[in-house]
Amino acid sequence: MYFIQTLVNGLLLGGYYALIGIGMTMILGIVKLTNLAHGEFVIIGAYMAAVVTSALGIDPILSLVITVPLMFLIGFVLQYVLIGNAMKKGPEPALLVTFGLSIIIMDALRLIFTVNEQSISTPYSTKTFTVLGINISVLNLVLFAISIVSILLLTMFLSRSYVGRAIRATADDAEAAALSGVNIKKVYAIAMGVSMASAAVAGLCIGMKSTFNPTSGGAYLSTAFVVVVIGGMGSIPGTLIAGIVFGLAQVIGGASYGQLISYVMLLLVLVIRPRGILGK
Amino acid sequence: MSDVLLTIEKLSVMYGDFIAVEEASLTVDEGQIVSLIGLNGAGKTTLMSAVMGLHKPASGKVVFNGKDITSAHTDRIVAQGLSLIPQGGRCFNRMSVQDNLLMGSFPKTARKGAKETLAHIYELFPVLKEKMRDPAGSLSGGQRQMVAIGRALMARPKCLIFDEISLGLSPAVIKDIYHRIRTINELDKTAVILIEQDTRRALRMSDSFYVMLKGRTVLSGKSDEVDAETLKDAYFGI
Amino acid sequence: MLKRKFTPSHVKVLDSPPMLILCIVLAVGLYIGCFAGLISNKAMRYLVQIFLYITMGEMWNLLSGYAGMTSLGQQLYIGLAGYSVAMATSPLFGLPLFGALLLGAGISVVVSLFMSLILFRLEGMYFSIATLVAAEAFCMLFFAWKFVGQGAGMTIRINPYPTLQEICILSMTICVVALALVYGLLRTRVGLGLTAMRDDITSAASVGVNIFSHKLLVYVIAAFFTALAGGIFFVNKGMIYPDSGFGISWTISMVFIAIIGGTGTVSGPIIGAIIYVFLNEKLADYPGWSNIILGTITILVILFLPNGIMGTLQKKLHFEIFSSKRFSFKLKKAAKEK
Numbered sequence: 001m002y003f004i005q006t007l008v009n010g011l012l013l014g015g016y017y018a019l020i021g022i023g024m025t026m027i028l029g030i031v032k033l034t035n036l037a038h039g040e041f042v043i044i045g046a047y048m049a050a051v052v053t054s055a056l057g058i059d060p061i062l063s064l065v066i067t068v069p070l071m072f073l074i075g076f077v078l079q080y081v082l083i084g085n086a087m088k089k090g091p092e093p094a095l096l097v098t099f100g101l102s103i104i105i106m107d108a109l110r111l112i113f114t115v116n117e118q119s120i121s122t123p124y125s126t127k128t129f130t131v132l133g134i135n136i137s138v139l140n141l142v143l144f145a146i147s148i149v150s151i152l153l154l155t156m157f158l159s160r161s162y163v164g165r166a167i168r169a170t171a172d173d174a175e176a177a178a179l180s181g182v183n184i185k186k187v188y189a190i191a192m193g194v195s196m197a198s199a200a201v202a203g204l205c206i207g208m209k210s211t212f213n214p215t216s217g218g219a220y221l222s223t224a225f226v227v228v229v230i231g232g233m234g235s236i237p238g239t240l241i242a243g244i245v246f247g248l249a250q251v252i253g254g255a256s257y258g259q260l261i262s263y264v265m266l267l268l269v270l271v272i273r274p275r276g277i278l279g280k
Numbered sequence: 281m282s283d284v285l286l287t288i289e290k291l292s293v294m295y296g297d298f299i300a301v302e303e304a305s306l307t308v309d310e311g312q313i314v315s316l317i318g319l320n321g322a323g324k325t326t327l328m329s330a331v332m333g334l335h336k337p338a339s340g341k342v343v344f345n346g347k348d349i350t351s352a353h354t355d356r357i358v359a360q361g362l363s364l365i366p367q368g369g370r371c372f373n374r375m376s377v378q379d380n381l382l383m384g385s386f387p388k389t390a391r392k393g394a395k396e397t398l399a400h401i402y403e404l405f406p407v408l409k410e411k412m413r414d415p416a417g418s419l420s421g422g423q424r425q426m427v428a429i430g431r432a433l434m435a436r437p438k439c440l441i442f443d444e445i446s447l448g449l450s451p452a453v454i455k456d457i458y459h460r461i462r463t464i465n466e467l468d469k470t471a472v473i474l475i476e477q478d479t480r481r482a483l484r485m486s487d488s489f490y491v492m493l494k495g496r497t498v499l500s501g502k503s504d505e506v507d508a509e510t511l512k513d514a515y516f517g518i
Numbered sequence: 519m520l521k522r523k524f525t526p527s528h529v530k531v532l533d534s535p536p537m538l539i540l541c542i543v544l545a546v547g548l549y550i551g552c553f554a555g556l557i558s559n560k561a562m563r564y565l566v567q568i569f570l571y572i573t574m575g576e577m578w579n580l581l582s583g584y585a586g587m588t589s590l591g592q593q594l595y596i597g598l599a600g601y602s603v604a605m606a607t608s609p610l611f612g613l614p615l616f617g618a619l620l621l622g623a624g625i626s627v628v629v630s631l632f633m634s635l636i637l638f639r640l641e642g643m644y645f646s647i648a649t650l651v652a653a654e655a656f657c658m659l660f661f662a663w664k665f666v667g668q669g670a671g672m673t674i675r676i677n678p679y680p681t682l683q684e685i686c687i688l689s690m691t692i693c694v695v696a697l698a699l700v701y702g703l704l705r706t707r708v709g710l711g712l713t714a715m716r717d718d719i720t721s722a723a724s725v726g727v728n729i730f731s732h733k734l735l736v737y738v739i740a741a742f743f744t745a746l747a748g749g750i751f752f753v754n755k756g757m758i759y760p761d762s763g764f765g766i767s768w769t770i771s772m773v774f775i776a777i778i779g780g781t782g783t784v785s786g787p788i789i790g791a792i793i794y795v796f797l798n799e800k801l802a803d804y805p806g807w808s809n810i811i812l813g814t815i816t817i818l819v820i821l822f823l824p825n826g827i828m829g830t831l832q833k834k835l836h837f838e839i840f841s842s843k844r845f846s847f848k849l850k851k852a853a854k855e856k
Contacts, residue, residue, distance in 0.1 A: 104813035176370035181358035181387035263655035
């Protein structure tokens with residue numbers, strides 16, 4: 001029974017961790033940029049959700065209607081105006097720019113919101129129910145549902161729409177995509193926007209699941225890296241599987257060893273399958 | 281007779297300190313097939329990449345369909361109706377054949393009627409219809425070239441540039457592909473530029489020709505009027 | 519006819535006797551100043567940081583700028599060295615400072631050899647991320663390890679505790695040795711191989727450069743000197759805890775120093791380190807805003823001085839200090855050809 005309980009908990013958390021990784025996989029796999037600011041992006045998403053929720057007095061999930069488009073816009077502009085220009089100078093300068101962004105965001109959040117821990121509370125935060133002797137937290141279930149819906153929407157966007165196809169084509173061969181009439185700079189900006197939008201959703205989930213402060217971004221950056229590399233860069237199904245693996249590691253290892261187990265797992269995956277579980 | 285479609289005027293391209301193309305000039309009329317021949321490293325691919333906006337030219341002018349497209353962004357040039365099929369085809373290997381073709385209709389001007397164009401391309405290359413759900417990376421070299429041609433046709437271009445389409449293909453496949461290029465040219469009145477190293481095949485196909493040597497266009501004329509000796513001298517730079 | 523135009527790429531190399539002598543005089547002067555106590559404590563505190571950051575920046579530059587290994591995990595060796603020093607000099611083991619530093623560097627070399635087995639199978643972003651994650655994994659280990667005080671960390675108790683003067687001399691020595699080594703290395707056949715690898719790794723391999731052994735050599739050297747610098751850094755600081763030892767901010771400082779100064783130049787990290795140390799010191803006056811200012815400066819320099827400060831100067835003024843090039847173009851002749 002304990003085994004099944006662990007499995008269920010890990011599985012439900014898996015969606016949540018995949019969601020944290022999904023924005024990163026877009027950027028690594030498509031824009032080919034190591035974005036050190038992704039953790040801070042997620043935290044911005046959390047603060048935005050908290051502000052919108054308390055200002056309008058609505059259910060936290062409804063705040064996405066405002067935060068997702070807003071974050072998309074920020075991501076688009078950041079990439080189009082700033083990061084894209086740094087990328088022309090090579091991968092290391094671009095990396096340093098994203099780091100510059102991450103420390104700027106950290107201090108800015110500290111100035112605006114102070115260093116105090118915050119969280120987004122919901123009526124169902126602590127409720128659980130039991131099915132066949134297995135305890136299921138309502139919150140975890142909600143997080144799982146949010147994650148799966150977001151991942152499905154993203155998958156559909158990438159496979160069905162013209163822009164989604166252009167994003168995949170650019171990831172495959174940017175020059176050939178340009179020759180098919182794609183504006184690469186714009187596609188990168190859209191990918192960053194989508195990544196930011198997913199960070200808005202992930203931030204909301206983090207706010208509901210635990211507390212956050214302006215410096216919590218770093219931990220989520222590592223989480224995102226682990227999930228993305230285990231899953232294979234740019235692979236959405238891979239990210240989902242990796243998220244579940246990561247979730248299980250967290251549940252089994254607990255607070256003190258969960259993180260360590262996942263790091264060791266990542267290094268093992270890199271040795272055995274350097275391109276990730278589903279990477280090619 | 282027919283109107284001028286593409287004019288390249290004294291175009292130069294630099295790679296750092298190295299002049300890859302120097303004051304190359306070329307004209308293509310509507311519906312014409314033009315071959316661009318020359319040795320490896322003569323600057324043929326670089327010239328066409330510069331025309332497509334993949335490299336920034338150092339000087340010179342490119343006019344397509346009455347519009348100055350010098351230094352325009354590649355996506356704008358494609359939307360104007362000029363497409364290039366790069367060496368080796370460069371399919372999106374992880375995407376299905378159908379998605380590859382649909383990528384070709386990305387320019388907004390091509391999206392309307394994309395379905396009809398797609399049906400037309402499947403008619404032209406029936407093999408692709410059979411394999412429409414397979415990832416392009418799993419196809420043979422010749423089939424990948426067909427995907428690349430189909431992808432370029434999806435944009436319904438007025439002029440198509442083929443960059444060494446025959447590279448690495450067997451003679452039978454080359455013959456087949458050349459036959460289809462002729463069909464494309466005749467049916468849709470699409471102008472064609474063939475970048476080739478095989479002089480004889482290129483001349484048989486084309487209405488007029490240009491020879492490039494060490495970054496310059498050294499000889500041009502009607503394909504059926506040139507004598508072998510002059511051509512050889514220009515080609516090897518003797 | 520194909521022409522080659524000789525435009526801005528000629529560079530006058532200024533390392534021949536006068537420049538080298540100037541550097542040696544400067545170094546000897548600083549040594550004497552330190553020994554004779556002519557330098558104030560405040561200045562020495564700056565100098566220690568500058569020397570250590572030059573060493574680390576130079577090592578990262580060697581890794582990324584020459585061997586194409588963009589590591590995000592050099593803090594692994596800093597943390598290992600810091601903890602080695604803290605443990606080895608504790609009353610329980612009682613090693614002297616020198617022994618402890620060498621032990622830390624030795625452990626780092628062993629770990630780097632082991633890590634190379636994993637890391638060298640990876641390329642590009644995978645390499646970067648794996649280095650970062652490896653360092654994070656060690657951070658977690660030290661967080662969980664009771665003997666080293668878990669999250670609270672360790673206070674360093676060396677007996678007798680070295681004075682600031684000694685620390686300054688030590689860090690300067692390491693910096694000079696590291697610079698001499700990098701400079702020397704780049705001018706040997708190995709350096710030629712590395713430069714070739716930087717420009718095009720496939721062609722380098724095809725002309726017979728042994729990529730693996732070159733990478734390994736550079737990676738191990740970088741681990742060794744980064745560890746030495748890190749060990750001294752924590753002796754100077756007096757205590758260590760997991761986040762301070764294994765934090766990514768270490769590598770970010772190195773990246774900053776190398777890129778701001780100019781990657782792929784030996785002199786770049788020197789300028790970069792000096793700027794970094796003074797900037798950090800000045801920014802301490804603006805609590806809450808320091809990271810915003812540092813981040814903004816970083817982004818502006820990258821956007822507007824793409825080759826870093828030394829690289830931009832080189833392009834503008836056509837000279838190069840400490841070049842790994844073995845000859846200089848003749849400027850006059852080039853001007854005529856133009």
